[in-house]
Amino acid sequence: MQAIIEIEKLNLFYGAFQALKNVSMEVPERAITAFIGPSGCGKSTLLRTLNRMNDMIQGTRIEGKIEIGGADIYSNDVHVETLRKKVGMVFQQPNPFPKSIYDNVAYGPRLHGIRKKQELDEIVESSLRSAALWDEVKDYLKRSALSLSGGQQQRMCIARALAVGPDILLMDEATSALDPISTLKIEELAQELKDKYTIVMVTHNMHQAARVSHQTVFFLNGEVVEYSDTEKLFSDPSDQRTEDYISGRFG
Numbered sequence: 001m002q003a004i005i006e007i008e009k010l011n012l013f014y015g016a017f018q019a020l021k022n023v024s025m026e027v028p029e030r031a032i033t034a035f036i037g038p039s040g041c042g043k044s045t046l047l048r049t050l051n052r053m054n055d056m057i058q059g060t061r062i063e064g065k066i067e068i069g070g071a072d073i074y075s076n077d078v079h080v081e082t083l084r085k086k087v088g089m090v091f092q093q094p095n096p097f098p099k100s101i102y103d104n105v106a107y108g109p110r111l112h113g114i115r116k117k118q119e120l121d122e123i124v125e126s127s128l129r130s131a132a133l134w135d136e137v138k139d140y141l142k143r144s145a146l147s148l149s150g151g152q153q154q155r156m157c158i159a160r161a162l163a164v165g166p167d168i169l170l171m172d173e174a175t176s177a178l179d180p181i182s183t184l185k186i187e188e189l190a191q192e193l194k195d196k197y198t199i200v201m202v203t204h205n206m207h208q209a210a211r212v213s214h215q216t217v218f219f220l221n222g223e224v225v226e227y228s229d230t231e232k233l234f235s236d237p238s239d240q241r242t243e244d245y246i247s248g249r250f251g
Contacts, residue, residue: 001028002138004167004168004198005068005198005200006065006067007017008064010062012046012054012061012062014132015059019042019045021042024224027198028214030195031196031215032201032212032215034203034209034213034216036216036217038202041222042222043219048172049066049075050170051083051084052074053071053089085108086167087166089161089172090154090168091173092173092176093177096157098145099144100144101137101143101148102142104145104160104174105124105163106124108118129249130196131156131158131189133152133156133159150182154174154175167197168197169193173204194214201213206234215229216229220245225241226241233246
């Protein structure tokens with residue numbers, strides 16, 4: 001599979017603390033890549049470098065290179081808003097805006113200059129269908145998004161991310177706050193979306209990584225310990241630390 005994200009010798013510092021250490025890896029296009037590892041190991045930090053969310057944290061310093069589609073996303077001529085249109089993100093807690101379901105999904109397209117109602121209607125419907133939510137909300141689009149269940153809110157947040165037409169979808173513990181049924185729906189949705197989008201997910205749930213991802217990356221203390229096909233990493237890990245983690249000896 002062709003790589004869409006290429007990371008080379010990446011180091012990230014929060015002030016004097018080094019959160020990522022010499023990370024190099026490639027993320028294949030239109031596949032699901034899972035980041036696993038114990039809390040504080042750097043997996044969410046790396047995820048947030050991919051759409052420059054770490055820029056918002058004072059004292060952040062980055063060395064090395066990240067290219068998406070062959071372009072260095074930390075070069076001076078990159079517009080962060082354009083990058084975040086290309087690289088969408090879904091967070092751990094569903095974060096709907098206090099607006100209607102329709103206005104939540106239409107928010108991004110409007111921000112990028114789309115004003116025609118027919119065009120917005122088509123984007124909202126298409127995005128909600130892609131997020132497997134349309135049939136549940138199509139008659140209630142004017143209702144507050146806050147009235148949805150937690151699982152529905154998270155799928156609506158996925159629809160909101162898809163509405164601006166990204167190439168990559170980042171999912172930061174996107175199911176950890178959800179019940180098992182909602183979690184399963186999000187996992188099934190991710191499997192469907194991978195045909196159109198590159199998905200990178202951070203998860204504490206190793207079973208989830210094993211179920212849905214094609215590649216898995218194991219992080220420890222800010223370093224990539226092992227990166228391989230998911231089946232191989234879980235059945236025949238190359239590093240003893242990976243074996244110890246997935247067998248529950250620590251973490």
